[in-house]
Amino acid sequence: MEAVVLAAEAKTGLRPLRRTDLLRGRVQRTSRERQGREAQMQAIEMELTAVQVQETETRQQIDQQRTLVSELVAEYREKQRPERPYSTLGRARHKLGVLERRQAQWVKKAPKLEEQFARRQEQLAVCQAQESQLQRRLEQFEADNRANRCPIQADFRLDAGFGVKENVAQLIEMGYEVYTKPYADWLTPRLKRQAAGRSDWTRVGKNAEMIAWKAATLHDFPYPLDVALERFWVGDKQKHATLLHFGTDPVTTDLPAWFKRYNARQTIEAGIKEGKGVFEMHHLKVRSAPGLYLQEQFAVFAANFVRWAAHWLATQCPQFPSAWQDTAQPRVKEQVKVGAHTSAWVYWQEQGCLLRFTNASVFAGRSLELERHWAVQLPLPFAESSCFGHL
Structure with a gap:
């Protein structure tokens, strides 16, 4: 969208004043959002570091406690002492269980924090990229406004x-x-x-x-x-x-x-649809840039010409097909896709040309009479200027 708008502005040499005040406020809001995301990342990073430290310390404590339990088990066997819940061995086993459960919690928590940190990091990268983009846009728009001596008002x-x-x-x-x-x-x-x-x-x-x-x-x-x-x-x-x-x-x-x-704007949509479906702009027949430009110009001309011709025929031909007589809403598709491909007899006479649709056609009994008037088109500065005159 941006490229299309900028191309149109470059071609016309006209553009409205940029709303730099709105954009500046958006940049400031994005900057605050980026700072908030940075603070969130720092908090998550600190929590993750603390969890990793706790996990390491707990692992060391577990190793020490397991060694102690093994020594106590050997001692109790040697002395044939029974193990009771509140004996030294019983308390050592209980502490080992507490440490192992604590270690399991740290092991579960660390990956979640790492995943959260990675997600926040991606969000921060997106926010930073958006802030940089908006800042560059603001600088460009401020320059545009300084250079815009004749701003316009325009709708999209x-x-x-x-x-x-x-x-x-x-x-x-x-x-x-x-x-x-x-x-x-x-x-x-x-x-x-x-x-x-x-x-x-x-x-x-x-x-x-x-x-x-x-x-x-x-x-x-x-x-x-x-x-x-x-x-x-x-x-x-x-x-x-x-x-x-x-x-x-x-x-x-x-x-x-x-x-x-x-x-x-549906009028525009209808024109685009007509250009593709009726005047064959959907499947392009050429590939070169000049050929594409000519085909586009001829399609625009054809759309206007058919309407001019429909109005002229409606006023000149008494046996004009009844469905074509509403010149305010001419049936362009029917005229081009059906009328131009319908069998008819052509009679050249002294006063002009008579086109009579055959009895086998959908317009049987209808005819078009064209008087012998010759039209001459003087040379025009094609694709150069809309300002010209004739001598």
């Missing part, structure tokens, strides 16, 4: 697949207004528990309701977020989803607008 609307915690936090630190859904279920279950029993749900769509929390503090996220729980029905089954927002927009005061604004 992310698919849930990109809504991992670190991506969202980084976009916030980079200065963007963020709209997204959380990745997986790291937040939805707890919001469902918080919303249990509440009745102040707001209808935001035909089949959806929402409830929201403004600037909610989450224990596993570095910054407060506007969060909303959405519930909707698929048949008889109720489902839930979560929306996240960070920025200046007062989204919690108008939940329908929040819902509509985020879900408007």
Whole structure:
């Protein structure tokens, strides 16, 4: 995500002011966390050292006590003295048992402490790496702000697949207004528990309701977020989803607008799906960089051209297929995948061209009449500039 955003900023030459105040606070919190983990490791290390010393001393005491017991056993046999619980031999055996049980406790405790120490060491290494990364990011962002003479305001609307915690936090630190859904279920279950029993749900769509929390503090996220729980029905089954927002927009005061604004990105999703499925951008036919760029540009042109053509045909051809007449929502897939591969007769006449679908086609009886108008495209500065003129 960071690489994509930085590439976009480099290409446009524009970026918002970085939120260095927020990032600086995060660095300070991470530093305190690192210090706390270091203190925990020192305490565990001291306890482990003490256990190892106790284990060594106890082992030596056991060896000495076993020698004493052996000597007393030999002495009692030689003198044919009976062994009683409170005799010297009985007390020696009892002390040996105490030492052996104590030694067993030390033996069990040491590996647990070693495992705990190793786990804390890994956590400390992660924390140290994060602190170093955040410190470098802070220094870079401070330099970015000093060099940013014309900051902009910009929004990011992310698919849930990109809504991992670190991506969202980084976009916030980079200065963007963020709209997204959380990745997986790291937040939805707890919001469902918080919303249990509440009745102040707001209808935001035909089949959806929402409830929201403004600037909610989450224990596993570095910054407060506007969060909303959405519930909707698929048949008889109720489902839930979560929306996240960070920025200046007062989204919690108008939940329908929040819902509509985020879900408007479905137009982008539909365009991506259309590019892959209809205009064959899913399976690329070329491998060279110029070829890939041309194929991408032609796919974008084709998407626009089909819509322009659909509008033009709807106004020019009285026998246009009825399913294509809604130019606000043209059936692009049907026109490209079906219409372009349907058998038809082509008649060239003096006044133009007549295309009549055959009786065996799905559009039997329909025809398209194209008048003989010639269009000329003047040269354009392809892939160089959007500013040009004609003489």
